[in-house]
Amino acid sequence: MTSEPTAAAPAPTRTAADRARPGGTTGLLYGIGAYGLWGLLPLYFMTLAPAGPVEIVADRVLFSLVVCLVLIAVTRSWRALADVFRSGRTFWALALAAGLIAVNWLTYTFGVLSGQTIEAALGYFINPLVSVLLGVLVLKERLRPLQWAAVGTGAVAVVVLTVAYGRVPWIALILAFSFGFYGLVKNRVGAKVDAVTSLTMETIVLTPFALGVVGWLGAAGTLTLTGHGAGHFWLLAASGVITAVPLLLFGAAARRLPMTTVGLLQYLAPLLQFTMAVTVLGEHMAPERWIGFGIVWAALAVLTADMLLVSGRRRAALRRAGLDAAHRPA
Numbered sequence: 001m002t003s004e005p006t007a008a009a010p011a012p013t014r015t016a017a018d019r020a021r022p023g024g025t026t027g028l029l030y031g032i033g034a035y036g037l038w039g040l041l042p043l044y045f046m047t048l049a050p051a052g053p054v055e056i057v058a059d060r061v062l063f064s065l066v067v068c069l070v071l072i073a074v075t076r077s078w079r080a081l082a083d084v085f086r087s088g089r090t091f092w093a094l095a096l097a098a099g100l101i102a103v104n105w106l107t108y109t110f111g112v113l114s115g116q117t118i119e120a121a122l123g124y125f126i127n128p129l130v131s132v133l134l135g136v137l138v139l140k141e142r143l144r145p146l147q148w149a150a151v152g153t154g155a156v157a158v159v160v161l162t163v164a165y166g167r168v169p170w171i172a173l174i175l176a177f178s179f180g181f182y183g184l185v186k187n188r189v190g191a192k193v194d195a196v197t198s199l200t201m202e203t204i205v206l207t208p209f210a211l212g213v214v215g216w217l218g219a220a221g222t223l224t225l226t227g228h229g230a231g232h233f234w235l236l237a238a239s240g241v242i243t244a245v246p247l248l249l250f251g252a253a254a255r256r257l258p259m260t261t262v263g264l265l266q267y268l269a270p271l272l273q274f275t276m277a278v279t280v281l282g283e284h285m286a287p288e289r290w291i292g293f294g295i296v297w298a299a300l301a302v303l304t305a306d307m308l309l310v311s312g313r314r315r316a317a318l319r320r321a322g323l324d325a326a327h328r329p330a
Contacts, residue, residue, distance in 0.1 A: 027256025039272025063240030117277035123175025124270035146306035153299035161292035
């Protein structure tokens, strides 16, 4: 997901034998852990009342920075962090990523706290379609026929849901596009910066704004961080760990799994959020919304089918290349 999933470097291509090894099983468990935690975030945000979305995001930035600096110290990655500061292009790319993820976090938190978790989940269902669309518009990539079909079906779904909601589903669209552009920026940074260093840099960029928000709320007498007991304080402080742990699990999964598997796992987070919103949080799903979501899921099914077909062809090509190399005279 991530409001929550962070873009990572592509995992190396793995054979069927590789995936049968314990490393593949471990990677799958890491991936389920990452997307499962992202999927359960709405329950965590509901425990933070009476803190509002702006304070929650500001506190999340500050406590995430603390956790990241501890991780940087433990892994002795200060040089990597200093390299980002010295590299103007990488620094400004991550500064842009920081702004995009801040918009994403704020919109997601607002959606959950305002009783619109279903629409927030919709944003992460739409996100893969937006990523494909951005590949065409920004990277000038050529789409395969099934990808065009998926994007077109997704556009129809947005129209249907606009009618169903009686308004444009702006929470979903902001989440999908902010995270889509965030992933695009992180993709351009590529393998230059590891996940922890990247998140540390992003939180450093956001820290002055977060401190300003905390100071402003404190002056206005509406800051809840220090005024509602130790339990509330530590719940907010836990946001640093809750931000960092899924990111580390995701990074571990991406190194062990083929990108096809990672692509399929990404649907786990919004599926959990959607299920939780309907069954636990009691949000209403009118019939016309079910129709809209059904069209979105149909688009994702088409996109997934294309991904699996392409992955299968690539594996077959690699196997043929391996056989050709094995039978080639020395």
